[in-house]
Amino acid sequence: MTETTTFAWRPFLLTWSGEWVDSLPEDETRDEDASARQARWLGFPPASEERIAAMEERLGRRMPPSYREFLKVTDGWRHAGGFVWLLAGTRGADWHDDASGLGESFEEYLDEDAGPEERREVDIWRRGLQLDVESDATYVLMDPEDVDEDGEWAVYTWASWRAEPPERHANFLEFMRDMHREFHSLRAHGGDGEPVFVNDTTREQDARVAEARLETLGGGWERAVAALDDARSYGRPRAAGLGDQIRRLLGKTSMVYYEDLVTDPRYASDLLPPLVAEHAANSYGDDSTLKFHLRGADDDLVTLAYATLDQVRSGTYRYAPGGAFGEAVERARETARWGDTDGAWRTLRDAVPLWEPLGPDHLAPLGWVADPVLGPLLTPERGRELLSTPRGGQAGEVPDPTPDLDPGGLAWLAEPERGDNRRSYRFVLVEGVEPRELPGRLADGGSGLDEPMTLWEARSSSLRGKREFSSYDDEALVAVGRAGDGWSFAYDGAPAPFNRQRFVSPAARVGAATRAVVVWSGLGARHGEPFFHLSVARDGTERCAFTYAEGEVRRSGEIPETLDPDRFFGGSEGDAEVERRLLEAVAAEFGVHLPRHAIRGGRLHSFTTRSWTRPPGNGEGYMVIQMNAGAPLPADGEPAGDDGPVTE
Known part of the structure; x- marks a missing residue:
């Protein structure tokens, strides 16, 4: 037998009735509730088996077990929660048959691809057995088509003033338990003049709260x-x-x-x-x-x-x-x-x-x-x-640590972001220099670090009030941090388009007494021709570099064997796999990594570097875009169209 057929209805309902009576101010009782107050009983006489059978014959369905057992104790109920004043017994229950018109109203807002749950919210008004007799615009319907393995019907409640979908209760017993909770919840916050709401139920719940606090x-x-x-x-x-x-x-x-x-x-x-x-x-x-x-x-x-x-x-x-x-x-x-x-x-x-x-x-x-x-x-x-970690003076078992979020190395940069979004990125790695010192190495004019921000926030802040954009300079807004033992990084996740003719690697301009590595990858970018650049400098002098673009590799200096571009380009592998292998090689060669979690979801200090491009030579033009005040700037940092004059 299940709980719904063995549940002790009478003690539960007697307790509820007594709590209801004790919670009432002396002068608060509706005329129709006077007898309930005097008898300390919100119910009615029990329904006989004959009366229940007659009800089932009238309705054409056998009632679910928990509702049948309830009727054997009381043929109806007053004050089921705070908004149903009278709940039906054998004579008051009837098929709703959309008498309210709510089924039709709900169907007007139903999408063509609505699922079973949304469909049920419409159909319940046509097939539900209505149990509310008197209420504050609150409906209580049992659904004869929403039946569990024990033959229990789900109960749905809905009130227009709640502006929410119908609430589902697994069966009639759970509905009544929920209404008992609702009664308690409303009385627990009683106003002036009401009796102090203390009873066996409140004392039991308060004791469970105290126990739960210590257990937590x-x-x-x-x-x-x-x-x-x-x-x-x-x-x-x-x-x-x-x-x-x-x-x-x-x-x-x-x-x-x-x-x-x-x-x-x-x-x-x-x-x-x-x-x-x-x-x-x-x-x-x-x-x-x-x-x-x-x-x-x-x-x-x-x-x-x-x-x-x-x-x-x-x-x-x-x-x-x-x-x-x-x-x-x-x-x-x-x-x-x-x-x-x-x-x-x-x-x-x-x-x-x-x-x-x-x-x-x-x-x-x-x-x-x-x-x-x-x-x-x-x-x-x-x-x-x-x-799960014991604290506040309490003893307990220490949990196993959660795994780290950062994968280490650099290969994660070859993975797409959310929505399979792949884009270009670039970064500078500097050895023997603290992150706070990077502006002095990579920027002009003594630029300092901004407060920690997300990359999106940093870009938005840098664009605030800016109305002129020039292709003359390619100043990178970079996030900074530590990239491993003795290394710092400056990372740009939304660089300008790569211009091989004008590109100048920042590696050689980092300065003396250090080693610098520059990587700029567009192998996985969604737009434009794939490219990849790597350059290494020591003490302000570029030692080696290569650039892959337009299907060919240009190199200079003595490139370490592990980074030789011939090992990566010219084969049958796709760009994403080539990029991953290149990044693994750079990480292994220099013992560096970039923190994925901090870059993609955290907040880091940032600053703006000097230009990654050389000035235009004789006969080379550049474009200046001036935007009208109030013109919107997109989050990716690129000006939205050419709302101002273009100068070459």
Whole structure:
């Protein structure tokens, strides 16, 4: 036998009835509910087997097991949740037959390729058995075609004022349990003049919340999150805020507001930043909604929220907890800002046992996910690792570390990005020079490093206010970081078109007391002829170079055997495979790598190099494009059309 046929309906309904009565103010009872209050029973007399059989004969269908068992205890029910005032028994239930016209209305918005789920939302109005008799514009229908292996019918509820699709409940028992939860959720946030809502159910749920909190701190978040979600459905205070901390570290941001906790001054320094960062990412300039999630906060906390919002938007927010964990956070940020995101994560992860909660309802460090440098370290796998690590003084088993995200080497550059997007790229590798020193080697005029940004943000920032573009110069906007033991890199992921006649390798201009390597690849680019350039310089003098373009190779100097272009070009391999092998050879020859995670998804310092092209010679022209004020600039950095005069 299944739970739906063995469930103890009467104790459950008696408990519900008593909780309902005890939650009512002295003067709050509808006339039709007076008898229910006096009897402490929201139900009615049980339905006999004969009455149930007569109902089934009238409807032409045998009722599902859980609804039949319910009817044997009470022939109907009052106050099923907060919006169904009377639920049908044997005489009140009837086929809806689209009496509301909602089936026709839903069908108007149905796509031609709608799947079974969307189709069911339409058909339920034509074939469903309607159980709501009196309600606040809320429908309750059982679907005789949505049947499980136990013969249970799914129950669908819908209210126009919720502006959501019909909600599915697996069977009638689950529907009634959900309505009991809804009743609790509404009463838990009662207003002035209402009795304190405390009973055996609330005490049981609060005890489960306390147990789940300790279990989460010990690393057992998977078991705890189910208990917290259940308590949340009952409206228990702080259960939502506790569960949201877990959800955020799993990479879930939708409907995560840290309810009841984010406005507590004890937790604001750690919970406000991720809330504000998500608002900044999705507010589209409307900041009024931020206050909605800060209901109950005092003026000081609201002021702090908007100050944090300014910092997040400007990229200046810094997560700075105290103690030994805070010291590790600083080390992790220093590591991450030069591209070693795997090393930064290891530093952060290893310090988690040292983290101290700000109060009893603080489950894990969260402010770091809003930090512009540390936030990109988070992945769902790493979030699970952090949550599985014992902390806050609790003991538990340490989880296995998650694998590193960066593959090492350079071959990953030959892989397409999202959407099978392949493009040109170029980079400079410099030995014996720190990343912060690269502007002094590769730029004119003492250019310094910009604050860490994504490549897209850096390009957008560099174009802001710029209205003139010239083919005279090819100044590269590069992200910088460490490329291995003793090496630094400057990477440009959206270079200008390659001009072999005017190209000047930056390698020879890096300066003395160092070695420099330049790679520029267009082998995998979607547009234009494939090309590849490699040059190596030492102490400001180019030692060797080769360029593959237009199907031929031009070389100079003594090229190492491992990099000899004859080993790569002229065979039957495709461009992508040739590019991969070339990059593997460069990585092996110089012992270097580029950090994929930091380049594609993180934030790095950047600056603009001197031109990668020589000045035009006698008789060579160049083009200047001047754009009108207000003309849009695309994200890829190229001017949108020729909205201004062209000068040669």
